[in-house]
Amino acid sequence: MPPESEPRARPQHLPRAKRPTPPAEQQLFISDLHLAPERGQLTALFLHWLQARAAGGGALYILGDLFDAWIGDDDPTYQDVEAGLAALTAGGTRCAVMHGNRDFLIGRRFARRTGCELLREPARITVAGEPTLLMHGDRLCTDDRAYQRFRRRVRNPVVQWLFRRQPLAKRRHIAAAYRQRSAAAMAEKTAAIMDVNADEVQRVMRRHGVRRLIHGHTHRPADHQLRIAGAPAHRHVLADWSIDGGEVLVAGDDGLRREPVQPA
Numbered sequence: 001m002p003p004e005s006e007p008r009a010r011p012q013h014l015p016r017a018k019r020p021t022p023p024a025e026q027q028l029f030i031s032d033l034h035l036a037p038e039r040g041q042l043t044a045l046f047l048h049w050l051q052a053r054a055a056g057g058g059a060l061y062i063l064g065d066l067f068d069a070w071i072g073d074d075d076p077t078y079q080d081v082e083a084g085l086a087a088l089t090a091g092g093t094r095c096a097v098m099h100g101n102r103d104f105l106i107g108r109r110f111a112r113r114t115g116c117e118l119l120r121e122p123a124r125i126t127v128a129g130e131p132t133l134l135m136h137g138d139r140l141c142t143d144d145r146a147y148q149r150f151r152r153r154v155r156n157p158v159v160q161w162l163f164r165r166q167p168l169a170k171r172r173h174i175a176a177a178y179r180q181r182s183a184a185a186m187a188e189k190t191a192a193i194m195d196v197n198a199d200e201v202q203r204v205m206r207r208h209g210v211r212r213l214i215h216g217h218t219h220r221p222a223d224h225q226l227r228i229a230g231a232p233a234h235r236h237v238l239a240d241w242s243i244d245g246g247e248v249l250v251a252g253d254d255g256l257r258r259e260p261v262q263p264a
């Protein structure tokens, strides 16, 4: 008989040999997974990716809208995701989570349970040896005045305090109503209005003294080249995920590259 502890040390569902171990210094950037209870396959894809790719060292940056809705740290809906993140950080991968426009109520209790760090927006870090600004991206969409007004309202601490005091069922109801209204409003807006404003991008990058910006939110993955004060600069837009797959921006010794995330 093998000792009691052996089966627990080796998860049966993930053979060790198949796990690629990323170099310790790799930084992984993802956003806009929009995990939701009704998208179980997407949650499974993400949890598998955490184990098979993100685990083993380095740092994972989640730049907003990991969840399609977050109504408070007392909501038990995403316990499976929290367990996955807790396993990741316990295994030595650092994980930083930034608020998106759907999950800006993620708080300290979530951070404590998962071992993730809450990242203030915008965050200035070093990526591939260069000062880089991280944002969710919704603040850059200044052409969408109605959205920016809505954003100021829901980010108001008094409004948030009142919301948090409601029972879970009521908060769930309010969040669903907001999502419905947002979908209806988006259907009437042009694609240009919902994209980032080029002047705002310039302003933010200049103010923070960076030539590289990584953000999500617009669901328009691309690597844009621009010029700031006559010098080349870069804006990397992260991809959204679906049950068909996702994408991660990887920063390592060899610079930045995009890596697909495919369903098993």
Ligand SMILES: [Mn+2]
Binding pocket: 032, 064, 065, 100, 101, 102, 136, 138, 216, 217, 218
């Ligand atoms: Mn978003």
